[in-house]
Amino acid sequence: MIAKFPQLAACEAGLEQSASPVWVFEAETIQFVWANDAAVQMWRAPDRAELLARNVAAGAPEKVQARTRHVVEQVRAGKSVREEWTFYPSGEPTMVLLDLRGVLLADGRLGVLNQAQPVATQAPEAMQRALAIGRHSSIIAALVAADGQILSQNPAALMAFDQPGSWPAWFSEAAEAHEILRRALAGQRIRANVRVLSRGEPRWHQIDAEALRDPVTGELGVLIEHTDETAKVEAERLAEDRGQRIDVLNATLELVEQQRQEIIELSAPILDVGDQTLAVPIIGRLSDAQSTAIMTKLLDAVAARGVRHVILDVTGVAAVDGGSAGRLRQMARALTLLGATPMITGIRPQLAQELTNFGFDLDQVTTLRSLAEGLRRRRGRR
Numbered sequence: 073m074i075a076k077f078p079q080l081a082a083c084e085a086g087l088e089q090s091a092s093p094v095w096v097f098e099a100e101t102i103q104f105v106w107a108n109d110a111a112v113q114m115w116r117a118p119d120r121a122e123l124l125a126r127n128v129a130a131g132a133p134e135k136v137q138a139r140t141r142h143v144v145e146q147v148r149a150g151k152s153v154r155e156e157w158t159f160y161p162s163g164e165p166t167m168v169l170l171d172l173r174g175v176l177l178a179d180g181r182l183g184v185l186n187q188a189q190p191v192a193t194q195a196p197e198a199m200q201r202a203l204a205i206g207r208h209s210s211i212i213a214a215l216v217a218a219d220g221q222i223l224s225q226n227p228a229a230l231m232a233f234d235q236p237g238s239w240p241a242w243f244s245e246a247a248e249a250h251e252i253l254r255r256a257l258a259g260q261r262i263r264a265n266v267r268v269l270s271r272g273e274p275r276w277h278q279i280d281a282e283a284l285r286d287p288v289t290g291e292l293g294v295l296i297e298h299t300d301e302t303a304k305v306e307a308e309r310l311a312e313d314r315g316q317r318i319d320v321l322n323a324t325l326e327l328v329e330q331q332r333q334e335i336i337e338l339s340a341p342i343l344d345v346g347d348q349t350l351a352v353p354i355i356g357r358l359s360d361a362q363s364t365a366i367m368t369k370l371l372d373a374v375a376a377r378g379v380r381h382v383i384l385d386v387t388g389v390a391a392v393d394g395g396s397a398g399r400l401r402q403m404a405r406a407l408t409l410l411g412a413t414p415m416i417t418g419i420r421p422q423l424a425q426e427l428t429n430f431g432f433d434l435d436q437v438t439t440l441r442s443l444a445e446g447l448r449r450r451r452g453r454r
Contacts, residue, residue, distance in 0.1 A: 075148070076150075080106065084106070087185075095115075096185050098182075098183055098184075107120060111123070114168075115161045116162040143155070152173045156169055157170050169191060173185050209228060212233075212299075212300075215293050217291065218253065221237060222238065223286055232271070242268050243267070243269070244266075244274065255281075256282055262282070266279055270300075276305040279296065280299075282294065348377070348378060349379065350370070350373060353387065355389070357390055358400060359396070370382065370403070380412055382415065383450070384415065385443040385446070386418045387417070388418075401431075414438075415437070415438045415439070415440065416439045417442055417443045417445065418442055418443060
């Protein structure tokens with residue numbers, strides 16, 4: 073429903089005669105557009121024209137600007153607002169009780185009508201300062217009755233929540249609020265992180281609550297303080313999520329490494345073909361990791377079994393580069409040092425050319441066309 077506002081022009085004559093200070097500012101710019109004589113006097117302006125020329129919003133603290141914006145939002149929604157404000161005309165503090173409501177200006181823009189009633193007695197200085205702290209603090213504070221109704225709240229609470237009557241209505245789960253009230257009224261001091269709805273947006277608030285008597289009625293209520301911890305909670309959750317992802321990644325890398333080792337094992341099985349002879353069919357590229365794994369297993373087997381002959385079958389080797397040619401030569405030399413005679417089988421013409429290009433002297437090692445031929449050679453010599 074769109075709020076309807078009275079025309080300023082229709083009530084201007086009566087407001088002009090009011091003994092109370094009355095002024096109007098434009099809702100968007102917070103610029104004075106009208107004031108009566110009592111307002112000119114309260115603001116200590118030399119005349120009305122000077123007051124209307126003032127830019128009261130310029131230089132105002134952010135907390136004051138935020139409180140003003142919140143009042144404008146309420147007025148725009150058709151509400152009347154009644155609050156205590158302290159102004160500083162000519163640097164002198166003046167505390168007033170403001171009644172604020174919407175009016176339409178001559179050009180159709182929304183204005184905010186301010187009717188001020190001076191506070192009869194000024195509070196002691198310490199109390200005035202305490203009130204100022206409460207009004208401008210970013211910590212949300214409220215005094216709540218046992219049934220959850222809000223008895224009083226500071227401007228930070230008004231700006232954060234649009235449910236001014238019920239404290240449990242601030243929560244995503246109202247039952248959490250009632251449980252906090254129950255425990256606080258039982259004498260416990262409560263600190264809890266809860267999920268709230270700040271103007272419809274989910275937020276995480278740290279809540280501190282303890283029992284406090286209402287200074288007006290004497291009834292036991294609960295003093296509530298909210299601190300917005302959304303950024304901290306989300307950062308902690310993000311860190312936890314990243315930690316879990318890292319754990320999963322590490323487990324995956326361990327599995328990949330295990331599988332890689334298994335593939336290396338399968339790419340060069342060591343076969344005992346009898347007569348103190350081992351056959352090693354090598355498959356794929358003879359990488360550094362594969363060469364190291366083959367040599368370690370093969371040399372251990374040669375030493376442990378008293379092997380005299382080793383057939384290195386390279387039928388399944390896809391291609392040879394300088395590194396793999398050097399590894400194959402190193403393997404043959406290591407076998408010779410252990411007293412075993414190496415034999416290389418399965419060398420294709422292209423592979424022979426590549427080995428020669430990389431400095432492998434095939435004349436120093438027995439070479440045969442296939443593994444089957446190598447096995448026949450060994451059996452023929454028994």
